[in-house]
Amino acid sequence: MENHKIVTPAEWRAAREDLLLEEKAFNTVRDALSAKRRALPWVRVEKPYVFDGPQSPETLAALFAGRSQLILQHLMFPPEWENACKSCSFWADQHDAAIPHLNARDVTLAAVSRSSIDKLTAFAARMGWKFHWVSSLNSDFNYDFHVSFTPEELAAGPVDYNYRALKTSMTDLPGYSVFYKDPSGAIFHTWSCYARGLDMLNGAYHFLDIAPKGRDEEGLPHKMAWVRYHDRYDV
Numbered sequence: 541m542e543n544h545k546i547v548t549p550a551e552w553r554a555a556r557e558d559l560l561l562e563e564k565a566f567n568t569v570r571d572a573l574s575a576k577r578r579a580l581p582w583v584r585v586e587k588p589y590v591f592d593g594p595q596s597p598e599t600l601a602a603l604f605a606g607r608s609q610l611i612l613q614h615l616m617f618p619p620e621w622e623n624a625c626k627s628c629s630f631w632a633d634q635h636d637a638a639i640p641h642l643n644a645r646d647v648t649l650a651a652v653s654r655s656s657i658d659k660l661t662a663f664a665a666r667m668g669w670k671f672h673w674v675s676s677l678n679s680d681f682n683y684d685f686h687v688s689f690t691p692e693e694l695a696a697g698p699v700d701y702n703y704r705a706l707k708t709s710m711t712d713l714p715g716y717s718v719f720y721k722d723p724s725g726a727i728f729h730t731w732s733c734y735a736r737g738l739d740m741l742n743g744a745y746h747f748l749d750i751a752p753k754g755r756d757e758e759g760l761p762h763k764m765a766w767v768r769y770h771d772r773y774d775v
Contacts, residue, residue: 541753582720582728589681591674592657598674600681604721605672609647614687614715617653617660619677624653624663627764628714634743635671652676654688654712667770685732687715702734714738 547555589600604610615632616625624632635649642649650672653660657675664673682688689699689711698705701713715734721727739745748755757763 544752577731580731582730585719585727585729587680587684589676589679591652591676591679591681593672593674594657594661600719600727601721601725603648603650603672603674604719605648607643607646607648608721610719610721611642611647611649612717612719613649613651614682614685614713614717615651615653615673616687616712616714617655617663618688618712619655619659621655622659623769624655624660625712625714626767626769629667629769630744630764630767631714631738631742632669632671633667633770636669639671648672650674652681654682682712685715685717687734688712702737716741 585600591598591600591603593602600610603612613628613632613635615628617623617628632651635651639649652674654677655675656677660673660675664670676682683690686700689708691711693699694709694711698707700706701708713734715732716738717732718730719727720730733741745755755763757766760766
């Protein structure tokens with residue numbers, strides 16, 4: 541940062557205009573990629589998933605809350621943990637502000653984790669989260685969507701994560717999955733993303749990307765070593 545190039549306003553304007561051309565080209569490519577994402581074929585969800593909700597059991601259909609589109613965060617919180625994943629919480633912190641706008645466009649956003657509903661409810665209260673969060677502790681849902689792995693799967697070798705074989709010791713990993721419910725009530729899985737695919741769903745990371753230091757993660761033990769629960773940065 542100390543040796544960054546300093547120029548005149550006219551030189552800066554010329555450099556900015558050159559970069560703007562690249563940004564516009566990137567936006568065009570991104571729009572085309574988003575269209576391909578929406579055009580993917582769908583898979584009908586046949587299994588009758590039931591989750592533990594804050595008040596009572598809830599089906600996958602109920603999670604749509606009367607809308608036709610559902611986005612679920614696979615929020616890492618296995619039952620043996622006392623707190624949700626810090627990195628997943630970084631993403632979840634941004635949900636509540638977006639939800640009224642998503643609802644206006646026929647989209648419901650919620651989260652699902654394997655821990656007990658009591659732990660989820662308590663942690664949500666600590667974080668001040670209002671979004672809907674259900675437990676898949678008594679469901680195959682996490683395993684079927686390749687974000688949780690049994691001890692036998694982990695012992696056998698690489699698991700299926702992010703559409704490839706991954707060697708890991710983690711019982712749970714992050715992701716988002718998207719679903720559509722047609723007028724007849726049939727539910728379809730339309731898209732899921734994992735690993736670096738989650739970056740585009742984190743607005744705070746995009747703000748950091750336009751700051752002079754960027755994400756400033758070089759030299760850390762791992763990329764997100766700086767992340768804390770939002771109530772722990774001053775501790």
